[in-house]
Amino acid sequence: MSLRIAMVGHVDHGKSTLIGRLLSDTGQMQIERSARVQSLCDSTGQKFEFAFLLDALEEEQSQGITIDVTEVNWRHDGVDYTFVDTPGHREFLKKMIGGASRVEVAVLLLDVKEGVQDSFRRQMLALDLLGVHRRIILVNKMDLVDWSELAWLEREREIRALLIGGEHWVLPASAWHGANLLESSEHMPWYKGPTFLQALKSLAKSRSVAAGPTRFFVQDVFRWDDKRIYAGRVESGEIAVGDTLVFHPGDAQSKVRTIEAYGENRTKAVAGDAIGFTLEDPLFLDRGALGFRPTEKPLISSLIRGDLFWLDREPIKVGDRLKIKMGTHTGFARVEKIEHEIEAETFSKLKDPDVLNMFGRILFRFEESWAFDRFIECEPTGRFVISKSGQVLGGGRWVDKGDEANSVTFPGSVLWFTGLSGAGKTTVARALEKELQMQGGKVVVLDGDTFRQGLCSDLGFSDSDRRENVRRAAHVAKLLADEGFTVITAFISPFKELRTLAREIVGASRFQEVFVDCPIEVCEARDVKGLYAKARRGELREFTGLTSPFEKPEVPDMHLHTAKFAVQESVRQLSAFLGGAK
C-alpha cells in the first residue's frame, strides 16, 4: 500500500506547488491536465501555476488557494506514495486534521521569509495528537532569499527548538524551482544534508510492523444460510480458527469455528482484514461489541481520560454530553472535568480551565462501561472521534482509566539505554520522553553528548574516563529517580562492568537495562554526527565498535531492534513494558 503523506503548511507556503513539481519532474503529469493549466495561465498572463493541477475547483484557481483536501498518487523507484494536500488557513484546521489523521508521514512547509508562526505550532501540536510522529519540515522558497545559507540557519534553529521526539528531517528547498527535491541544488552548495526524496525514502523504510493485541469490533451480524456470521474488521492482532474470544460488553466468550470470506477458504485473519467468522456458540452480540483474547484484556472503565482536539467554534464545557465513536462502537459521555488546556500559541498548559477551545485533556464519564486501550499500545482502540448534534467536531487518544490516580504515575526509575553510536538511543529516549509526558509522567532524559559537553567536559575516552563518566551519570540519575522522575539515560556505556556499576549506584530494583540494538553497518551508514567517518579517517581514537569493543548485554531487561522497527514501535514496546512493570 502506498505511503500516505500529509502536506501541511500555512496558505501560500507552496504545498500544491511541491506536489505539482514532483509529478512534473518525474513525468507523471497527465498531458491534458497540464495543457489545461497552461491555457488557463496563458489566459490570465501568469507564469505556469503548478498548484492548479491539484486545486481543480474554480474558486481555488481564481483565488489561488486550496479549499479542500486533495489526494494525489505518486510512484517513484517502485514505491507508491499518496500525497494528501490539506488547506492551510486557520478556519480550515478541521480539514487539515481530517486529512492528516489518515497518514503515516507529514511534510510541513515553511516559507523561509516568514518563519515559524502560530499556525506552524498549532499544526505541530495537532500532528502530535494524531500520532503522526514522522515529519519532514521543508524550509521553502529559498530562491526568494537568494539561496542564503544564513537565512536557512536562522529558520533551522527556530524549528529545531520546537522538536522533541519523533523522527524529523529539516531541509531547505525551492519547490517552484525543484531545488533539493529529487536532486541536490547547485544553488545551495553549502547544504550537505539529504534531499526531500532521500528524507522521504528513509521515512518510508521505517514503517512500523503491525503488532499488538487482538481486537475486533462487531460491525454487523448476518443470519444467512443457517449460519450466524459476525462480520467486522480485525483492528489489531489476528484471529484464527479455534481461538477463544471474549466480548465486551457482556463478557460472553466462545471459540472461533470458521473464518468467513466469500470465495476463499481461510483459517486465519490478520489486522486490516474485513471478514466474518462463526462461533461455536451462537452468542447474541450487538454491533459495537469488542472481541479480544482472554489473555489480552483491554482496559475497561466508565471514567476515562483522553487527550483531544476540538474544532467547533463553541468550546467544550464541563457537563457537556458528547457522542463518542470508536470503530463501530458508539456511546455517550459527559465531560466530568477538563484537566488542562494546551494553549496553541505557546504550548503552555492551563490547569483546570472551565472550557476547552482546541487542545487539551478531558476526563469523560461514560453512561456505560467502555473498553479501550492506551493509544500508544493499540492505535485502533486507542483513538476516538467526538460528535455533537450529528456533526463530527473532534477526536483524540485515550490516555488512561480515570478512576486511577490523576495521570499515570511511575515510581522513580532509571531506564539505562546502552548501544552503539547511531543506534538510536537519543532518538528513542526523546520520543519516549514525549510519550510519557503526554501520559502525565515526570520524565527526564540524560544524554551522553550533553554530559560530555558540560558536567563531564574534563573527561576523555580512556577506560578510566569512561568509567568516571558513567559513575557521574548514574549518580545524577539516582538523585532524579529519588525525586520520582522516570530517568532515561542515553550513554554508549560499552562495558558490562560500567553498567553493573550504574545498576549498583541506582539500586537494582528500579534499574532497567535497555539494549538499543542496531548492527554496526547500519549505524555507520546512518552516521548522523559524522563520527564513524572521522574514526575511519583516524581522527577519533578508541571509537566504540571500530577501535574499542562493545560488550553486548547478555540478558537486558528490554531489547529494542531499531534497524527493524520504527521509533514509535520501540516507544510502544517500552511504554507497555513500563505499564507492566509498575
Next chain:
Amino acid sequence: MKSETERLRQLENEAIYILREAYRTLSKPAMLWSMGKDSSVMLALTRKAFFGKVPFPVVHIDTSFKIPEMIRFRDIKAKEWGLDLRISTNRQALAAGMNHEKGRLECCTALKTQALKTFLKEQDFTTIFAAIRLDEEGSRGKERIFSPRGAGSEWNYREQPPQFWNEYQTDVSPGTEMRVHPILNWTELDLWLYIREQKIPVLDLYFARNGRRYRSVGCAPCTGTIASNASNLDEVIEELRTTKIGERTGRAQDQADRYAMQKLRAQGYM
C-alpha cells in the same frame, strides 16, 4: 509483485468495510451500476461483503444512448447474479427531443442527473452507492467516502464533514441523501489488477479491436475510443503502467467547459 497484491487486499478490505458500514447504519440503499469497469468492480465487492448476496436494488440510469453491448451485458449479468435491477430513464426529456446536440452539459444534466434525482425521489432511496474514484478527474479528487448531499442531491464541496482516521461518520438527519463511494481510493490500474486477480467479467469494449479501444464507457455519441493495441487484460495493465493520457480523454462532456465536471457534480451528477 508483492506490494501490488498487498495494496489490493487493503483496498478490498476498505471497500468491504465501507459497504457493510453503510448497509448497517444508513437507510434505503441502492447501488448505481453503469456496467463500466468501476461499478462492475463495486458490484463484485458487494457480493464479497455480503457473503454472495447483493442485499439492495441495483440501478441503471439509462439515457437510451448507451452502447448496445452495455445493455446486453447488463441483462445477462443481472440474471446470472440475481440482481434486483431497476432502470430509470428521463422519458419526458427524450420525448422533448433531448440529445447531445442540444449541448453536452444540458444533455448530461437532463438524461443523467435529472433521471437519477427523479428516480431517487420516486423510489425513495436515500443511500446511493456510486463507483467514483479520486483520480478520475479534478473535482472528484475533493470527494469523501461518505458524502451527505443537500436537498435535491446538491454537493456542497465547501462544507464537507471532516473524516478522522478511518472512522466514518454516518450520522445524518432522517431523509438526508448520502452518497457512498466504496472505491474512492482506487486507481484505474488498481481496478484492472483486481479484475484480473478476481476474474471479474467486464465489457469487451475495453479491449482493442483494429487498433482502438474504450478506456471509459458511456453514451455512444459522447464516448470515444483511444488508439491502443491492448487486446487482453495483461496488455491493458501494461498500457496503464506507462500511459500519460487521462482516463476520461474520450469523454466529451468533460471538455465542454473548464469546470464542467465540478458544475455537473455540484448539482448531483455521479
